[in-house]
Amino acid sequence: MPVRIALLIVTLLAAAVQPTGPDVRFGAVEAYDAPDAASELGVGWGRARINWAWVQPDRPGQWVDVEFTDEDLAGERAAGREVVGLLIGIPDWARDPTTLIPKGLYLPFDDPDNTWGVFVRDAVSRYAGQIDHWIIWNEPDVWDKNHPAHTWDGSVADFAQLMRVAYLAARDANPDAVVHLAAMAHWWDVLYGRELYFRRLLSLLTADPEAAAHNYYFDSACVHAYFNPAQVYEVVDLYRAMLADFGMGEKPVWLIETNAPPSQDPAWPVEAPSKVVSLDEQAAYIPPALALAMAAGAARVSIYKMTDIETDLTANPEPFGLVRLDGSRRPAFDTTQVALALMQGGEGFRWVDRHTVGRVVWRQGARRITMVWSRLPAWLTAQFAAQSESATLVDAFGRERTIAPVDGDYYVSLPAAACQETVGDYCMVGGFPMYLIEETDAAEVTPLVGDGVRPPPLPRWPWQKGD
Numbered sequence: 001m002p003v004r005i006a007l008l009i010v011t012l013l014a015a016a017v018q019p020t021g022p023d024v025r026f027g028a029v030e031a032y033d034a035p036d037a038a039s040e041l042g043v044g045w046g047r048a049r050i051n052w053a054w055v056q057p058d059r060p061g062q063w064v065d066v067e068f069t070d071e072d073l074a075g076e077r078a079a080g081r082e083v084v085g086l087l088i089g090i091p092d093w094a095r096d097p098t099t100l101i102p103k104g105l106y107l108p109f110d111d112p113d114n115t116w117g118v119f120v121r122d123a124v125s126r127y128a129g130q131i132d133h134w135i136i137w138n139e140p141d142v143w144d145k146n147h148p149a150h151t152w153d154g155s156v157a158d159f160a161q162l163m164r165v166a167y168l169a170a171r172d173a174n175p176d177a178v179v180h181l182a183a184m185a186h187w188w189d190v191l192y193g194r195e196l197y198f199r200r201l202l203s204l205l206t207a208d209p210e211a212a213a214h215n216y217y218f219d220s221a222c223v224h225a226y227f228n229p230a231q232v233y234e235v236v237d238l239y240r241a242m243l244a245d246f247g248m249g250e251k252p253v254w255l256i257e258t259n260a261p262p263s264q265d266p267a268w269p270v271e272a273p274s275k276v277v278s279l280d281e282q283a284a285y286i287p288p289a290l291a292l293a294m295a296a297g298a299a300r301v302s303i304y305k306m307t308d309i310e311t312d313l314t315a316n317p318e319p320f321g322l323v324r325l326d327g328s329r330r331p332a333f334d335t336t337q338v339a340l341a342l343m344q345g346g347e348g349f350r351w352v353d354r355h356t357v358g359r360v361v362w363r364q365g366a367r368r369i370t371m372v373w374s375r376l377p378a379w380l381t382a383q384f385a386a387q388s389e390s391a392t393l394v395d396a397f398g399r400e401r402t403i404a405p406v407d408g409d410y411y412v413s414l415p416a417a418a419c420q421e422t423v424g425d426y427c428m429v430g431g432f433p434m435y436l437i438e439e440t441d442a443a444e445v446t447p448l449v450g451d452g453v454r455p456p457p458l459p460r461w462p463w464q465k466g467d
Helices: 003-015 035-041 070-078 115-126 156-173 187-191 197-207 212-217 229-245 279-295 331-343
Strands: 026-028 045-051 082-088 133-138 178-184 220-224 253-258 300-303 347-354 357-364 367-374 380-385 391-395 400-403 409-414 434-439
Touching: 035 070, 035 331, 045 070, 045 300, 070 082, 082 115, 115 133, 115 156, 133 156, 156 178, 156 197, 156 212, 178 197, 178 253, 197 212, 197 229, 220 229, 229 253, 229 279, 253 279, 279 300, 279 331, 279 347, 279 357, 279 367, 331 357, 331 434, 357 380, 367 380, 367 409, 409 434
Parallel strands: 026 045, 026 300, 045 082, 082 133, 133 178, 178 220, 220 253, 253 300
Antiparallel strands: 347 357, 357 367, 367 434, 380 409, 391 400, 391 434
């Protein structure tokens, strides 16, 4: 860890609310694959996959080829990180050859011939007390059977039955189990003009006369969102609204996966990327994505993923890890570390500006933190009224300095976005964010004085190349 970032994090957390451990709202998928890095990063939870086809390849009762060990689980708990399980996959012996769904799925959940029910009970009881949160399946809305991300061959009605069985079996095996609806890819239906899978699924679950007595067979909804921080907010907000439409507005929404995987890492070149993303753009993406997820009301958010592993080379064209295969860290690791230190214990996240300058405001203990970033391929300056006599200005990598208002206003110079991809009038990924930290009890958030104003003369930082 760079010394400057380490000192910043110690200073920020010491001056804010005293944490008892990492903030459980922020996670990284498969944190146990790089536990020391995960502890330095400051994440509070990680997802762990259990693929039924791998752990029981030949018969029920087997338990082999699990992606994590008991020692991994113990290490995560010792580090203060919660492990959330993901159940997915169908072994050949348990797959109905006609419907391609688990054999016996429509039998009662506790019938020994309901193969899925037996597996869920086995997994949930085996890890009770170590893993109490369970996500059922992943991206069932990817409907193209020829796509590598396709995981579910049954109908939406079949998936509703999968959730019924999973919920009842999990709660029977462990009354403390929390069952999460599969995370939706979302864009598959949007891009093809189809009614969202999530809405179709909610329609079926709410039509079940016994569903209300069982919390509609899920405790939390989940979704994935990539590449565009603004769309992170929009997707989380949409899924919360859909839950409210069906009378389930109290259910939380988790953003299980988010990232802007780089296509331009020299250590992992990508010939035909889905999006052109540099290492710096990945580093610029994650902080506002985390903040905007919280502003949209996400209960938890997680980065996909903690570290690259060997099997990723064949599974994904782009590398997703904050840590590379060789243990080195991508720039996104450092920017995420700074962001998490500043979001630890944060409350009242609000997206207050969303034009050429993006701005999210929240409170961390006695201080108000303002994150601002340029959404254009140009250096801009955010100007807004000061609520304190001085403030700490922190860049995306943790470099800080004290600034004072000029004629009652703060001026924050914002690095230009690389803008290799655009969405509408804005860059898909904005520039590196800046953080203004004020010690203030003021509750109101003053508006920006225009977007992209020119500041009075300000001292340059060594890394700053222009306005």
